[in-house]
Amino acid sequence: MAKTKRILKWQRDPEGMRLRILEAAKQEFAAHGLAGARVDRIAAKAGANKRMLYYHVGNKENLYLAVLEGAYEKIRAEERGLDLEHLDPPEAIKRLIEFTWNYFLRNPEFLALLNTENLQRARHLKRSTKVKSLHSPFVEMIRTVVTRGVESGDFQVAVDPVQLYISIAALAFFYLSNSATLSVIFGRDLLSQQAKQERLDHMVGLVLAALTGKSFAIFGRNKPARLRVPLPQTV
Amino acid sequence: MAKTKRILKWQRDPEGMRLRILEAAKQEFAAHGLAGARVDRIAAKAGANKRMLYYHVGNKENLYLAVLEGAYEKIRAEERGLDLEHLDPPEAIKRLIEFTWNYFLRNPEFLALLNTENLQRARHLKRSTKVKSLHSPFVEMIRTVVTRGVESGDFQVAVDPVQLYISIAALAFFYLSNSATLSVIFGRDLLSQQAKQERLDHMVGLVLAALTGKSFAIFGRNKPARLRVPLPQTV
DNA sequence: ACAGTATTTATCCAGCGGGTTAATTTCTTG
DNA sequence: CAAGAAATTAACCCGCTGGATAAATACTGT
Numbered sequence: 001m002a003k004t005k006r007i008l009k010w011q012r013d014p015e016g017m018r019l020r021i022l023e024a025a026k027q028e029f030a031a032h033g034l035a036g037a038r039v040d041r042i043a044a045k046a047g048a049n050k051r052m053l054y055y056h057v058g059n060k061e062n063l064y065l066a067v068l069e070g071a072y073e074k075i076r077a078e079e080r081g082l083d084l085e086h087l088d089p090p091e092a093i094k095r096l097i098e099f100t101w102n103y104f105l106r107n108p109e110f111l112a113l114l115n116t117e118n119l120q121r122a123r124h125l126k127r128s129t130k131v132k133s134l135h136s137p138f139v140e141m142i143r144t145v146v147t148r149g150v151e152s153g154d155f156q157v158a159v160d161p162v163q164l165y166i167s168i169a170a171l172a173f174f175y176l177s178n179s180a181t182l183s184v185i186f187g188r189d190l191l192s193q194q195a196k197q198e199r200l201d202h203m204v205g206l207v208l209a210a211l212t213g214k215s216f217a218i219f220g221r222n223k224p225a226r227l228r229v230p231l232p233q234t235v
Numbered sequence: 236m237a238k239t240k241r242i243l244k245w246q247r248d249p250e251g252m253r254l255r256i257l258e259a260a261k262q263e264f265a266a267h268g269l270a271g272a273r274v275d276r277i278a279a280k281a282g283a284n285k286r287m288l289y290y291h292v293g294n295k296e297n298l299y300l301a302v303l304e305g306a307y308e309k310i311r312a313e314e315r316g317l318d319l320e321h322l323d324p325p326e327a328i329k330r331l332i333e334f335t336w337n338y339f340l341r342n343p344e345f346l347a348l349l350n351t352e353n354l355q356r357a358r359h360l361k362r363s364t365k366v367k368s369l370h371s372p373f374v375e376m377i378r379t380v381v382t383r384g385v386e387s388g389d390f391q392v393a394v395d396p397v398q399l400y401i402s403i404a405a406l407a408f409f410y411l412s413n414s415a416t417l418s419v420i421f422g423r424d425l426l427s428q429q430a431k432q433e434r435l436d437h438m439v440g441l442v443l444a445a446l447t448g449k450s451f452a453i454f455g456r457n458k459p460a461r462l463r464v465p466l467p468q469t470v
Numbered sequence: 471a472c473a474g475t476a477t478t479t480a481t482c483c484a485g486c487g488g489g490t491t492a493a494t495t496t497c498t499t500g
Numbered sequence: 501c502a503a504g505a506a507a508t509t510a511a512c513c514c515g516c517t518g519g520a521t522a523a524a525t526a527c528t529g530t
Contacts, residue, residue, distance in 0.1 A: 010509085055508080060489090122419050159437070159451065162421060170409030174401070206441075210441045
């Protein structure tokens with residue numbers, strides 16, 4: 001009784017604390033960049049004390065690197081979960097594009113973190129041994145899919161898998177990462193349900209048309225009728 | 236004589252000062268983002284005093300917006316200088332891609348500024364009347380080129396010009412903007428002369444193959460031999 | 471030459487922000 | 501249950517940064 005009757009002010013939970021700090025830091029760094037992020041806000045968001053950040057992770061830059069490494073680990077893990085090797089080549093490429101698109105949609109902080117790190121010219125990434133060992137499984141996957149596609153006659157030409165990987169990422173990444181400025185420039189909401197569906201159709205159509213030589217429109221997921229009207233609303 | 240013999244401590248040059256401030260600010264904001272930029276560094280780089288920034292442009296945020304507006308004005312001006320309407324459709328698209336690629340290569344600060352502004356969810360762009368009136372001439376240009384291409388039989392399908400514009404920008408923008416992290420991930424220098432040439436060939440090939448249905452490789456600028464070897468260096 | 475204005479300089483300051491110190495509380499273990 | 505280790509808290513420090521003030525200097529019209 002005497003032992004436990006006292007009300008505890010707090011409980012220990014080092015692992016949980018560390019996770020909450022990293023999650024809060026991810027949000028903060030993604031929302032404000034490295035210089036714009038505020039250590040106090042991270043602490044508050046994590047339901048922690050500012051001192052805890054330094055106790056668990058070190059200083060601000062270490063915290064940032066830990067967040068970045070976590071982000072790469074997460075996407076690589078999900079990428080590994082996808083096995084597309086057994087699909088026929090065009091279908092595999094389509095799935096790959098859809099996965100990339102949906103991952104970026106589900107994890108907008110990932111885009112912001114990458115942009116932030118590129119603003120730093122990958123200064124932190126370079127000193128990370130962890131990230132360098134995380135090869136994307138997609139490059140090898142694309143290589144075998146493309147090879148199979150060429151052999152089966154589905155594809156016209158054997159593209160460099162790295163180039164294709166970058167291009168697929170680019171089509172999705174740029175659209176989402178720059179949706180704010182693009183929406184202002186074009187005066188339309190690029191993140192509406194319809195706009196997103198149109199973008200996905202466009203990306204799949206573009207890449208598969210390039211690979212197969214067959215017409216664009218047939219790859220649209222649904223409502224391909226939209227694509228038959230080439231004179232859309234004024235811009 | 237008596238008039239001019241005195242050594243001047245400084246000369247007035249309001250326009251020149253303003254230009255130097257904006258140029259220095261562009262470099263600083265591009266290199267460090269909005270929060271990371273230092274007003275003192277901008278002043279030093281401009282060969283000016285910190286007080287001058289406030290005298291000429293107002294506060295830090297106004298300075299940032301002025302830089303952003305200048306960046307958009309500059310690219311729009313160069314875009315207008317290109318008239319592609321008279322070229323045959325595939326050639327016009329190729330030129331468009333080359334221009335975009337080269338502009339980004341020549342103006343890396345532009346990429347960084349856009350990323351910075353997107354991190355702010357276009358907060359500043361939204362309050363700029365100037366930028367909103369700066370429509371890119373490329374969208375209308377693409378629309379007519381695509382229409383002509385479809386009519387002449389060069390192109391398979393009439394794409395939405397906005398989607399195509401975004402895709403072309405994406406292929407170049409992402410590669411260059413993210414070259415730092417991508418170079419670490421892939422363990423190769425994506426900015427070497429050869430890598431840049433390969434990227435340009437790939438982009439032109441991808442887009443034109445998609446539009447025309449013809450094979451990828453034929454659009455390469457030179458050394459198309461590279462593309463015939465589909466099993467490149469290990470990644 | 472003189473007065474008034476535009477431009478530039480030197481200096482200051484209040485608050486913010488990352489980081490630190492030291493004390494307090496909880497857990498572990500013998 | 502005692503005592504040391506681990507985790508957490510509260511309070512403080514101080515350099516830096518954006519911004520402000522006022523004085524000095526250059527230009528302009530009369």
